[in-house]
Amino acid sequence: MIRAAWAVAFRELLLMRRRSGRLLTAMAVSPLLYLITFGHGVGRFVDVDGVGYAAFLLPGLAAMSSMTQSFALASDINIARFYWRIFEEIQAAPVPASSYVLGEILAGMVRGVGAAAVVIGLGLVFGLRGHAGPVFWTAVALNAFFFANTAVAVAMLVRSHGDQALLSNFVITPMAFLGGTFFPVDRLPAWARAAVDCIPLTHASRTIRQAFLGQPVDAWRLGLLAVMGLIAFRLAVFLTRKAVD
């Protein structure tokens, strides 16, 4: 099982290496624009709970970026499935569905953690330093784990590339803006806070921010991310098994 999973991950990693220039640019452009616009433009005049807005924003961007990049795996799987038909090459091999999902999420996590590293690197360029230690990276990895699993599940569920784009527009983009990337969600009214607490990114961005700012981390949120990731993994395996004509 592990050998087959590594074969799937190895293929994705080779492709990532081949596309590394494009990939790094894609990982850097959006966070850079947000940092310039909100961090150093608007944010110069704003503090959040005694923290400069740019320093508040940076870990939120790391969470958002790791989410979007690990979820972008869905598009790659989709293109491999419906355009290049490479998914069929894997289906015709003795690769169990669980190995396939494991391989893909490993690649998705590398991508998600890499995206967060790019954001932290950009922060250094802007003079924003924090505590990017083991807890920070664990939270980033769990965030990437959940969204990579969701990406595989979604890629198995949709029937075309158009459906895929639609899902990104209606699920991922709102999540990016409402999940605590740009503002502290505990300032919201109770009903709105309850709603955004249902978004996995809310818990990821909060723990990533707490760790980065050196504040005590809500361990239960890390546990929640892990449990949600495992549920998404089971769903992804189930949908991969069902993805035959």
Added chain:
Amino acid sequence: MLRITATNICKRYHDRDALRGVSFVVGPGEIFAYLGPNGAGKTTTIRLLTGLARPTSGEVRLDGRDPLREPDAKRRAGVVAQTINLDQELTVAQNLDIHGRLFGLPRDERRQRARALLDQFDLSSRADDVVSTLSGGLRRRVMIARALIHRPVVLFLDEPTVGLDADIRRSIWGMIKAVQAQGAAIFLTTHYIEEAEALADRVAFLRQGAIVATGSPAELVAAHGPWACLELAGRAATRFFPSREAALAHAATAHGDITVRRTTLEDAYLETMRAHDGDAVRRPDAAPPSRHHPHGGGL
């Protein structure tokens, strides 16, 4: 040695029957060719046999095991798909290596097999080239080399020479024959009737999801008559005769452009399809269609 077994397989997509009770066995060292027009169910059959689709009813077995329930049943099977499903951004060598990994080959064996196949398929000088830079013929060769890296004993070839030049097609035929000589059971779909005639030990004619005739190329030809008289004037027609003399006697009485020659598999195929033109589409639970279609003589 592995064998491929299909038992009364049916496949229904929405309101359309893609396959209607197809059964066959392909044994070791045998090439079984599947001939039929577009939409007859050739690719659907391969998808069912390789675990890419689930039959609506009936059974598919690779050496007695269900490829859908037991992924390990696919370990000794190779597939060359109709579409070029290579990783276009990776090199030829990387494509072969990933396939070897997917089939669980150890590193040394992967390297040794890749080297041997690149030599055999005359691809060594292109090993480090990215697939997107290769011609269609080279990509097809890479597809076949890739399918062989794990030494399959069952090979599924879905129109492996479609769109290729005649000389490349012939060289691929040689490669297929070489794999057969090693004892592999080969399931081949093709639009090229001469390809089936040149390669296959047995041929099945598929029409609207059902096998309407099966046998060796010689048997299928003999079922109609070994000599054919082609009348090319007006509405082209073919008549079959038990002897050359009978065919020539008919030609002497006919008008227009007439050709007398030995019956080919193409003649047998066209005649069988024509004879079934009026057939109603059977339901999956109906009795299987008659196998050989006797059409001897012609007078």
